Amino acid sequence: xxxxxxxxxxxxxxxxxxxxxxxxxxxxxxxxxxxxxxxxxxxxxxxxxxxxxxxxxxxxxxxxxxxxxxxxxxxxxxxxxxxxxxxxxxxxxxxxxxxxxxxxxxxxxxxxxxxxxxxxxxxxxxxxxxxxxxxxxxxxxxxxxxxxxxxxxxxxxxxxxxxxxxxxxxxxxxxxxxxxxxxxxxxxxxxxxxxxxxxxxxxxxxxxxxxxxxxxxxxxxxxxxxxxxxxxxxxxxxxxxxxxxxxxxxxxxxxxx
Amino acid sequence: xxxxxxxxxxxxxxxxxxxxxxxxxxxxxxxxxxxxxxxxxxxxxxxxxxxxxxxxxxxxxxxxxxxxxxxxxxxxxxxxxxxxxxxxxxxxxxxxxxxxxxxxxxxxxxxxxxxxxxxxxxxxxxxxxxxxxxxxxxxxxxxxxxxxxxxxxxxxxxxxxxxxxxxxxxxxxxxxxxxxxxxxxxxxxxxxxxxxxxxxxxxxxxxxxxxxxx
Numbered sequence: 448x449x450x451x452x453x454x455x456x457x458x459x460x461x462x463x464x465x466x467x468x469x470x471x472x473x474x475x476x477x478x479x480x481x482x483x484x485x486x487x488x489x490x491x492x493x494x495x496x497x498x499x500x501x502x503x504x505x506x507x508x509x510x511x512x513x514x515x516x517x518x519x520x521x522x523x524x525x526x527x528x529x530x531x532x533x534x535x536x537x538x539x540x541x542x543x544x545x546x547x548x549x550x551x552x553x554x555x556x557x558x559x560x561x562x563x564x565x566x567x568x569x570x571x572x573x574x575x576x577x578x579x580x581x582x583x584x585x586x587x588x589x590x591x592x593x594x595x596x597x598x599x600x601x602x603x604x605x606x607x608x609x610x611x612x613x614x615x616x617x618x619x620x621x622x623x624x625x626x627x628x629x630x631x632x633x634x635x636x637x638x639x640x641x642x643x644x645x646x647x648x649x650x651x652x653x654x655x656x657x658x659x660x661x662x663x664x665x666x667x668x669x670x671x672x673x674x675x676x677x678x679x680x681x682x683x684x685x686x687x688x689x690x691x692x693x694x695x696x697x698x699x700x701x702x703x704x
Numbered sequence: 705x706x707x708x709x710x711x712x713x714x715x716x717x718x719x720x721x722x723x724x725x726x727x728x729x730x731x732x733x734x735x736x737x738x739x740x741x742x743x744x745x746x747x748x749x750x751x752x753x754x755x756x757x758x759x760x761x762x763x764x765x766x767x768x769x770x771x772x773x774x775x776x777x778x779x780x781x782x783x784x785x786x787x788x789x790x791x792x793x794x795x796x797x798x799x800x801x802x803x804x805x806x807x808x809x810x811x812x813x814x815x816x817x818x819x820x821x822x823x824x825x826x827x828x829x830x831x832x833x834x835x836x837x838x839x840x841x842x843x844x845x846x847x848x849x850x851x852x853x854x855x856x857x858x859x860x861x862x863x864x865x866x867x868x869x870x871x872x873x874x875x876x877x878x879x880x881x882x883x884x885x886x887x888x889x890x891x892x893x894x895x896x897x898x899x900x901x902x903x904x905x906x907x908x909x910x911x912x913x914x915x916x917x918x
Contacts, residue, residue: 448878450835450856490903492835518722523858523901543718545901568758570831570860614831645829668834698835698856
């Protein structure tokens with residue numbers, strides 16, 4: 448039986464982790480590779496890097512981060528942020544990323560997603576959707592960290608991206624991101640039920656019950672979270688144990704090998 | 705010992721190479737690992753790994769572009785057999801043919817066809833993406849040594865190889881019905897899952913592959 452996936456996400460800027468794990472045994476709390484290694488050791492199901500580097504000249508740093516991670520961590524790795532061309536994707540995959548997430552570039556040029564899926568395979572193309580509830584009660588796609596509206600209906604967009612060859616949707620609620628109030632369940636469920644591809648729910652996890660809600664009510668089997676893990680409040684295995692206790696299948700290994 | 709990882713423009717070569725290195729290190733095995741597009745390196749290798757991500761036909765076309773590679777593969781698989789491991793699409797290429805985006809011929813080493821993953825439950829998504837439990841059809845296969853039934857491996861695929869002969873099916877996984885997780889015969893083995901992304905379980909399997917003397 449397929450298992451729900453717990454996916455910690457690290458924001459990386461200029462090759463350094465922003466708001467990373469603050470464990471005492473860390474040599475360098477800003478080193479993304481060291482942070483990734485911790486999550487690998489804790490048996491996170493996947494890892495996500497979001498590159499938030501603003502300046503063009505520092506964009507090269509992410510490739511080193513990915514290469515360093517791939518050398519030490521033998522777990523699936525998704526990298527997003529600033530992915531605009533098939534060359535960006537190729538370089539990330541060659542560095543050791545397994546999946547690449549496309550956000551703004553898909554909105555600016557939707558054919559980019561089908562081109563990327565044709566060239567690299569749907570399994571490595573994740574489309575990231577940043578959605579916000581608008582006054583009509585619908586959800587729409589926003590860009591630029593939720594500041595810029597596009598007027599695109601989130602559910603329709605998810606369907607279109609799935610049809611274009613996305614292998615997975617990374618769905619972030621801009622209303623919930625950073626609030627610790629839990630996933631935006633109505634949004635998550637509507638998208639999950641509308642598309643045939645897997646969904647990763649993101650934005651708002653503040654306690655372990657939120658993971659359970661994401662699967663049970665949101666119908667998402669990928670569960671992304673950042674601060675709940677980074678600040679050391681909960682370890683990955685606690686999140687899994689909590690899901691398991693709620694009857695949701697998870698990979699609980701803690702070294703069967 | 706020398707391991708050749710075939711580079712034909714497919715994605716996760718670095719991960720495969722690093723995982724094999726890590727597995728060899730843990731087992732204290734002395735070996736060289738070469739990521740290569742050269743047929744003569746493959747012919748010289750003691751172990752050959754064929755990774756593969758993307759579409760079946762693209763992978764086959766990528767291999768066909770490498771001078772002498774398909775002949776080299778035929779040699780190490782059949783005429784001068786050595787341990788061979790196909791991963792994901794690299795495993796699917798071992799079949800007679802695939803029905804992904806049209807019908808395309810494979811190497812024909814494992815009789816059978818590559819067909820869409822079609823879970824009975826409509827709620828199950830395709831691609832089959834994530835960690836799933838291995839059920840061994842051939843629990844005593846050397847590749848699975850030390851890996852308990854129910855161990856988790858990482859999958860990401862929309863097509864799967866349906867082998868014609870039950871004795872060439874080494875492991876399955878349940879996704880709305882049984883889906884092929886590993887196939888093999890003689891010196892040939894293939895995994896639909898990604899050992900290089902399957903943490904402890906994957907490294908164990910790769911170490912077993914390196915120690916394999918079929």
